Amino acid sequence: MRIPELLLPCGDMESLETALIYGANAVYLGADGPNLRAGAAGFAGPGLTQAARRAHENGVRVYVCLNASPREQDLALVRQGLEQAVEAQADGLIVADAGVARLAKRHAPHLPLHVSTQANTRNSEGLAFWRDLGATRANLARECAAGEVAALAHARDAHLPGFELELFAHGAQCMALSGRGGLSVHMVERGVNQVGRTACMGACAHPCRYEYRLRAVVEERKRLGAEAWEVLEHWTDEPNAPGQADWTQFFAPQDLCLLWHAPWLARLGLDALKIEGRTRSSAYLAVVADSWRFALDSLAAGSFQPRAALAELRHAATRPLTAGLFGADARREIPGLDRLTPRRLPMLRVIEAANAQATAWNVELKGTFDTTRPEGLTLILPGLLRPVLPAGSFRLEHGPGSSTPGLPAQTGHPGMRAVLRAEHPGIRPGIFAR
Numbered sequence: 001m002r003i004p005e006l007l008l009p010c011g012d013m014e015s016l017e018t019a020l021i022y023g024a025n026a027v028y029l030g031a032d033g034p035n036l037r038a039g040a041a042g043f044a045g046p047g048l049t050q051a052a053r054r055a056h057e058n059g060v061r062v063y064v065c066l067n068a069s070p071r072e073q074d075l076a077l078v079r080q081g082l083e084q085a086v087e088a089q090a091d092g093l094i095v096a097d098a099g100v101a102r103l104a105k106r107h108a109p110h111l112p113l114h115v116s117t118q119a120n121t122r123n124s125e126g127l128a129f130w131r132d133l134g135a136t137r138a139n140l141a142r143e144c145a146a147g148e149v150a151a152l153a154h155a156r157d158a159h160l161p162g163f164e165l166e167l168f169a170h171g172a173q174c175m176a177l178s179g180r181g182g183l184s185v186h187m188v189e190r191g192v193n194q195v196g197r198t199a200c201m202g203a204c205a206h207p208c209r210y211e212y213r214l215r216a217v218v219e220e221r222k223r224l225g226a227e228a229w230e231v232l233e234h235w236t237d238e239p240n241a242p243g244q245a246d247w248t249q250f251f252a253p254q255d256l257c258l259l260w261h262a263p264w265l266a267r268l269g270l271d272a273l274k275i276e277g278r279t280r281s282s283a284y285l286a287v288v289a290d291s292w293r294f295a296l297d298s299l300a301a302g303s304f305q306p307r308a309a310l311a312e313l314r315h316a317a318t319r320p321l322t323a324g325l326f327g328a329d330a331r332r333e334i335p336g337l338d339r340l341t342p343r344r345l346p347m348l349r350v351i352e353a354a355n356a357q358a359t360a361w362n363v364e365l366k367g368t369f370d371t372t373r374p375e376g377l378t379l380i381l382p383g384l385l386r387p388v389l390p391a392g393s394f395r396l397e398h399g400p401g402s403s404t405p406g407l408p409a410q411t412g413h414p415g416m417r418a419v420l421r422a423e424h425p426g427i428r429p430g431i432f433a434r
Helices: 013-021 047-057 072-088 098-107 124-132 146-159 183-187 259-268 282-300 306-316
Strands: 005-009 026-030 061-066 092-095 113-115 135-139 164-171 255-257 272-275 348-353 360-365 377-380 395-398 417-421
Touching (some): 005 282, 026 047, 047 061, 047 072, 098 113, 146 259, 272 282, 282 377
Parallel strands (some): 005 272, 026 061
Antiparallel strands (some): 360 417
């Protein structure tokens, strides 16, 4: 067994710092060229070089995404992204299109090519094709079931030794065939010829996560009268539901979580497990990254502890977690999740020390925060460590930019900069707390 690389998403510099702190072996991020997701801030211009330097200082590899499906008018963006990746001294390129791969071999021949899941690779001949084109790794299609992954791993070992296999293991599932969504174009009226603004170029509008209200149900029927398809509704009146009202999910799938399968995937010889989420918040990334890092480290130590990791993942799960096509029922929730425990999201992120004694810290609030709450403040430290600062042992003060700097603040709102007065050896820049 070898422990797979933990590959984490980075949509901006804050997410990159979070990934470095909470256990990334490698990160994937977007440059100026076409990449998925276009909605992420990305690392334009010199930002990619700065990000790569920071990651390399921490021993973390950087893979640059050029994994969209460009049209002819987008090829100039591809060349721009390749130039940026070369200048940044990236560790690899993630591609999905054969034309992009060909350009990469011409303009960046020394950079390893990793084939994106967008290429829908799900057979050994496809793996061999990409190997022959110069690729060193393929992220298998999202539509692969467990048996298919096993078959591909065995075929790789027998016929393509050294070729690396990667798999999405956690995050949003896509209702389209590996992200080839045309619904975004239709619903938000994006022109199909608009450079860089179509779903295949990364500008997905996430229609599978919209809130829909039912006006009518229309059933298509075959000629003999049998139902061709049906719309399944899921209603909820939970106070924390999107929109805080009754709504229905026509398309939205649950989120994927293959944590229980980690030992099996390691025995198969998977080289990397990828976490989805370049448009997710850094707070979400901290919890998910730390949970997976802990699970993989416990697996390496011979004492796999999935339930401890799942107990923490519960706080980051905005949707039910399933094993997707790895399970007998793609809609069934994975075992081990405590749905009765309230979700507690990260409330603040430490930015920097506010004094030389390390007893005061400049922080940014990520949610509404009440310092008088009886449960105190829980630090989110790497290694799934969760020390609690009791109520009364810390204080939140208005920051230097406020009209009342230094005065106590009992409550705070998202985006607020403040000063946290607290003493704990685990507090340092980049750490989250809830």
